[in-house]
Amino acid sequence: xxxxxxxxxxxxxxxxxxxxxxxxxxxxxxxxxxxxxxxxxxxxxxxxxxxxxxxxxxxxxxxxxxxxxxxxxxxxxxxxxxxxxxxxxxxxxxxxxxxxxxxxxxxxxxxxxxxxxxxxxxxxxxxxxxxxxxxxxxxxxxxxxxxxxxxxxxxxxxxxxxxxxxxxxxxxxxxxxxxxxxxxxxxxxxxxxxxxxxxxxxxxxxxxxxxxxxxxxxxxxxxxxxxxxxxxxxxxxxxxxxxxxxxxxxxxxxx
Ligand SMILES: Nc1ncnc2c1ncn2[C@@H]1O[C@H](COP(=O)(O)OP(=O)(O)OP(=O)(O)O)[C@@H](O)[C@H]1O
Ligand SMILES: [Mg+2]
Numbered sequence: 001x002x003x004x005x006x007x008x009x010x011x012x013x014x015x016x017x018x019x020x021x022x023x024x025x026x027x028x029x030x031x032x033x034x035x036x037x038x039x040x041x042x043x044x045x046x047x048x049x050x051x052x053x054x055x056x057x058x059x060x061x062x063x064x065x066x067x068x069x070x071x072x073x074x075x076x077x078x079x080x081x082x083x084x085x086x087x088x089x090x091x092x093x094x095x096x097x098x099x100x101x102x103x104x105x106x107x108x109x110x111x112x113x114x115x116x117x118x119x120x121x122x123x124x125x126x127x128x129x130x131x132x133x134x135x136x137x138x139x140x141x142x143x144x145x146x147x148x149x150x151x152x153x154x155x156x157x158x159x160x161x162x163x164x165x166x167x168x169x170x171x172x173x174x175x176x177x178x179x180x181x182x183x184x185x186x187x188x189x190x191x192x193x194x195x196x197x198x199x200x201x202x203x204x205x206x207x208x209x210x211x212x213x214x215x216x217x218x219x220x221x222x223x224x225x226x227x228x229x230x231x232x233x234x235x236x237x238x239x240x241x242x243x244x245x246x247x248x249x250x251x252x253x254x255x
Contacts, residue, residue, distance in 0.1 A: 005251025008068030010105030018251035037068035063254030084249030102218035130198030156189035
């Protein structure tokens with residue numbers, strides 16, 4: 001019995017096929033969310049069916065989450081992002097008590113009880129400073145890919161502090177630092193510290209406890225994950241594919 005989960009995020013659309021017979025992920029993929037988010041989702045479904053030689057009747061249920069979930073409600077059941085990340089992360093790390101999901105546009109904190117049920121959550125979708133958007137702006141300014149920031153920051157010679165808490169002002173600050181020949185290594189590190197500071201501030205409002213799972217696209221940045229773990233004083237659990245935990249949860253929840 002195959003269940004299909006979709007997470008239509010602001011930056012990327014993710015798909016997971018979950019084999020409910022042996023409780024395993026049988027396929028996953030993602031692509032950037034097009035202007036038509038629905039066509040991104042349909043393209044991922046088409047290719048998942050082709051690769052796995054599936055027909056529509058092979059899929060017993062479809063669950064959809066992410067900001068674009070309402071666009072696919074005719075195809076399956078819509079679930080909140082909080083529920084899906086909680087279920088997806090708890091499947092991968094039973095016993096975890098806190099989830100930090102940092103995506104392209106927002107950051108979500110979720111606390112769970114010992115049975116994996118959501119106790120509380122906090123969402124930042126107002127300020128780009130604690131999200132992937134800050135990393136994207138930085139990469140653009142430094143002339144590199146977002147995926148290169150981790151390696152750059154790992155070579156930093158000093159721990160610079162960015163004074164601006166707003167991404168718009170931080171961009172001006174980065175431009176000034178570049179003009180004064182500050183290295184890309186030091187700038188990338190400073191941005192990572194700044195993102196971590198925002199996440200930490202958000203966490204101060206929640207009664208959280210370890211084990212902590214770090215997920216979402218930004219969790220692929222290992223230097224940022226290292227800085228966040230240090231700041232929180234805990235090793236972080238990071239899924240092997242942090243992009244897909246929401247889609248995984250949607251697939252598991254689908255009935
Ligand atoms: N290799 C990488 N290293 C660091 N960051 C990355 C990497 N790949 C992607 N990202 C970041 O991950 C973000 C996308 O993550 P994700 O797919 O979880 O977001 P989303 O679900 O589309 O967004 P949201 O949940 O905010 O709607 C991008 O903004 C990018 O900054
Ligand atoms: Mg997301």
